[in-house]
Amino acid sequence: MSQTPQPVPSASEPQSHETRIGRRFAELRQTGELGLVAYVTAGDPSLDATRDIVLAAAEAGADVIELGVPFSDPIADGPVIQRASERALRSGTTLEAVIGLVAELRRHSQVPLVLFSYFNPILQMGLETFARRAAEAGADGVLATDLTPEESVEYRRILRQAGLDTVFLAAPTTPDERLELIAAVSSGFLYLISRNGVTGQRDRLPEDLSALIARVRRATPLPLAVGFGLSQPEHLRALMGQVEAAVVGSALVSEIERAAWPAAAVEAVAARVRALKGAGRVR
Amino acid sequence: MSSAPKTFPDARGRFGPYGGRYVPETLMAPIEQLERGYAEASADPEFARRLDDLLRNFAGRPTPLQFAERLTAHLGGPRIYLKREDLLHTGAHKINNCLGQGLLAQRMGKSRIIAETGAGQHGVATATVAARLGLDCVVYMGSEDMERQRLNVFRMRLLGARVVGVDSGSRTLKDAINEAMRDWVTNVRTTHYLLGSVLGPHPYPLMVREFHKVIGLEAREQILRAEGRLPNLLVACVGGGSNAIGLFHTFIGDASVGMLGVEAGGSGHHLGEHAARLATAAGYGGARPGVLHGTYTYVLQTPEGQIATTHSVSAGLDYPAVGPEHAWLALEGRAEYTAVEDAAAIDAARTLSQTEGIIPALESAHALAELIRRAPTMKRNQLVILNVSGRGDKDMEILARYL
Numbered sequence A: 001m002s003q004t005p006q007p008v009p010s011a012s013e014p015q016s017h018e019t020r021i022g023r024r025f026a027e028l029r030q031t032g033e034l035g036l037v038a039y040v041t042a043g044d045p046s047l048d049a050t051r052d053i054v055l056a057a058a059e060a061g062a063d064v065i066e067l068g069v070p071f072s073d074p075i076a077d078g079p080v081i082q083r084a085s086e087r088a089l090r091s092g093t094t095l096e097a098v099i100g101l102v103a104e105l106r107r108h109s110q111v112p113l114v115l116f117s118y119f120n121p122i123l124q125m126g127l128e129t130f131a132r133r134a135a136e137a138g139a140d141g142v143l144a145t146d147l148t149p150e151e152s153v154e155y156r157r158i159l160r161q162a163g164l165d166t167v168f169l170a171a172p173t174t175p176d177e178r179l180e181l182i183a184a185v186s187s188g189f190l191y192l193i194s195r196n197g198v199t200g201q202r203d204r205l206p207e208d209l210s211a212l213i214a215r216v217r218r219a220t221p222l223p224l225a226v227g228f229g230l231s232q233p234e235h236l237r238a239l240m241g242q243v244e245a246a247v248v249g250s251a252l253v254s255e256i257e258r259a260a261w262p263a264a265a266v267e268a269v270a271a272r273v274r275a276l277k278g279a280g281r282v283r
Numbered sequence B: 001m002s003s004a005p006k007t008f009p010d011a012r013g014r015f016g017p018y019g020g021r022y023v024p025e026t027l028m029a030p031i032e033q034l035e036r037g038y039a040e041a042s043a044d045p046e047f048a049r050r051l052d053d054l055l056r057n058f059a060g061r062p063t064p065l066q067f068a069e070r071l072t073a074h075l076g077g078p079r080i081y082l083k084r085e086d087l088l089h090t091g092a093h094k095i096n097n098c099l100g101q102g103l104l105a106q107r108m109g110k111s112r113i114i115a116e117t118g119a120g121q122h123g124v125a126t127a128t129v130a131a132r133l134g135l136d137c138v139v140y141m142g143s144e145d146m147e148r149q150r151l152n153v154f155r156m157r158l159l160g161a162r163v164v165g166v167d168s169g170s171r172t173l174k175d176a177i178n179e180a181m182r183d184w185v186t187n188v189r190t191t192h193y194l195l196g197s198v199l200g201p202h203p204y205p206l207m208v209r210e211f212h213k214v215i216g217l218e219a220r221e222q223i224l225r226a227e228g229r230l231p232n233l234l235v236a237c238v239g240g241g242s243n244a245i246g247l248f249h250t251f252i253g254d255a256s257v258g259m260l261g262v263e264a265g266g267s268g269h270h271l272g273e274h275a276a277r278l279a280t281a282a283g284y285g286g287a288r289p290g291v292l293h294g295t296y297t298y299v300l301q302t303p304e305g306q307i308a309t310t311h312s313v314s315a316g317l318d319y320p321a322v323g324p325e326h327a328w329l330a331l332e333g334r335a336e337y338t339a340v341e342d343a344a345a346i347d348a349a350r351t352l353s354q355t356e357g358i359i360p361a362l363e364s365a366h367a368l369a370e371l372i373r374r375a376p377t378m379k380r381n382q383l384v385i386l387n388v389s390g391r392g393d394k395d396m397e398i399l400a401r402y403l
Helices: A020-031 A047-059 A079-090 A095-106 A119-125 A127-137 A153-161 A176-185 A209-219 A233-239 A250-258 A262-279 B025-042 B045-059 B069-075 B094-107 B121-133 B143-148 B150-158 B173-186 B204-212 B214-227 B242-251 B324-332 B342-356 B362-377 B393-400
Strands: A035-041 A064-068 A113-117 A141-144 A165-167 A190-193 A224-227 A245-248 B065-067 B079-084 B112-117 B136-142 B162-166 B191-193 B233-237 B258-266 B287-292 B295-300 B336-341 B383-388
Touching: A020 A035, A035 A047, A035 A079, A035 A224, A035 A250, A035 A262, A047 A064, A047 A095, A047 A250, A047 A262, A064 A079, A064 A095, A079 A250, A095 A113, A095 A119, A095 A127, A113 A119, A119 A127, A119 A141, A119 B287, A127 A153, A153 A165, A176 A209, A176 B025, A190 A209, A209 A224, A233 A245, A233 A262, A245 A250, A245 A262, A250 A262, B025 B094, B025 B173, B045 B094, B065 B214, B069 B079, B069 B342, B069 B362, B079 B214, B094 B112, B094 B121, B094 B191, B094 B204, B094 B242, B112 B121, B112 B173, B121 B136, B121 B150, B136 B143, B136 B173, B143 B150, B143 B162, B150 B162, B150 B393, B162 B173, B173 B191, B204 B214, B204 B242, B204 B324, B214 B242, B214 B383, B233 B242, B233 B362, B242 B258, B242 B324, B242 B383, B258 B324, B258 B342, B258 B362, B295 B324, B324 B336, B336 B342, B336 B362, B342 B362, B342 B393, B362 B383, B362 B393
Parallel strands: A035 A064, A035 A245, A064 A113, A113 A141, A141 A165, A190 A224, A224 A245, B079 B383, B112 B136, B112 B191, B136 B162, B233 B258, B233 B383, B258 B336
Antiparallel strands: B065 B079, B287 B295
């Protein structure tokens, strides 16, 4: 890699408001709803199943879909998504195939789609090739879990040129000056990790979450999506009015894992999405 | 050599194109805190004094540089010197880094340390230092490695560490690192991750090298005293590459000193059969630059970027990525990398046992196996330093099958 890391983005970096993500958050602002970002691991248990699950989740009210690209060494994920990644890899899922799934989904739905990946598969495809293919297929944004703003200069330039949003993570450990850096390199929305730890369901929200949200708010006007540990309607009700969206992942992946066959997974995910989205509509 | 060794890594942790920092955001603040903490400790004479005292009086430094008289005669080639890291407390070079990072964790107010281990040597060294310094200790170890290195599991438990078996993926070192990183991301405020090799996000490759460079500093002085000249060749095994960097680093600026890193050739040349990342000239395939465990370096992987499984009889070399500084030394042509297969390492362990009365770790036996191959092509007045990075007690159950 020939990139020279430089933390601060140049002023000419295009700030994209044109993706489906930006439009969906504008709509949510108008209706006052809490957005629901639904994560599933692509290819778990098969790409066909993921297609049906995503379409059903979108139909049931999911505002943004995060399509997880399975990786052999998912260091930021808890056991549920680790197992989903293993199932997806066993079914032969590659990044190229996930991009193919995006193209197929686009024939049926305009739901905003974010590719959620570890960096290495993207790097191996090549940043230019990846960005071109993902954009052509109809993806709206990309989040690379283990890519920091500092190491992402080339990545951001290439993805933004292709019209893709670059979503970055902020965490409870992130100091204020880093929040500004993360805000400056993010587009579409900013993904706020609710707690220190890996992905996975928890019973309750962290007590200091509101203070964390307030701190991030001061750093950015971008829509905020809070994730890690959210699974219950009351979690979403508690977030109403504080952030623009909630990310639910492991809870949906668990439904897929528990389902006896793919059609049951489709129904279970749709029911869960309806319940969660319902909670985000009622004030 | 285009660059002086002291300038690498650069401020962003890059060794040429390799290295850097690729981690989930939650870890960025603690890594920056670690970088500052390490810089402060490095400038503190009291820290240096405490570390030096522990290295001498607890770990057993300096280690001898022993002329291997019978091995030299047996091979009929260059004069071979053995750097005896196997004589250190806990039986391997790993203690150098563990003492450094353990003191650093204490200085930074962290009460809990976690570590990964493959062969168990780093785990034992970490558990030992934790006991000596009074820190809580959890060691992650692949369940396959726990089976093949179970004596080290007992040692860690006796020392008071909790050993957590990792059943995911290939159930070896890479999976143990995954699990240690998950623990760190969860307990980041109280916990220091005592990474055991020149791997991971900056500043680990720099910091671990600095704690091991004492190997080369001593060896340089010792060979000059014994022979009055620098060695022609340094030989060391390379898993992540900490013992090799420890020996090589001091000599990087000495253009006449050759450096040879020996990786695990396992049971074959196909992806999945070996753990050779840089030995492409020896016909081992499947490694390309990529990102694993926080650093950009040579990684054994599929064309789609999934990390490959590896194989080696030696658990300590059984890892798909190599330290970024080694990737850079290979790119610059400053060091040469090759690999030897399981069987040759076993034979070499027998050779050293029976010529010098030293049972080496199977990791170190890889380095010797390559030296056995090359010795006949070298001149009798040439000098070689071989790093005996660890002793072979932990491998007796494996070696016993070949008796």
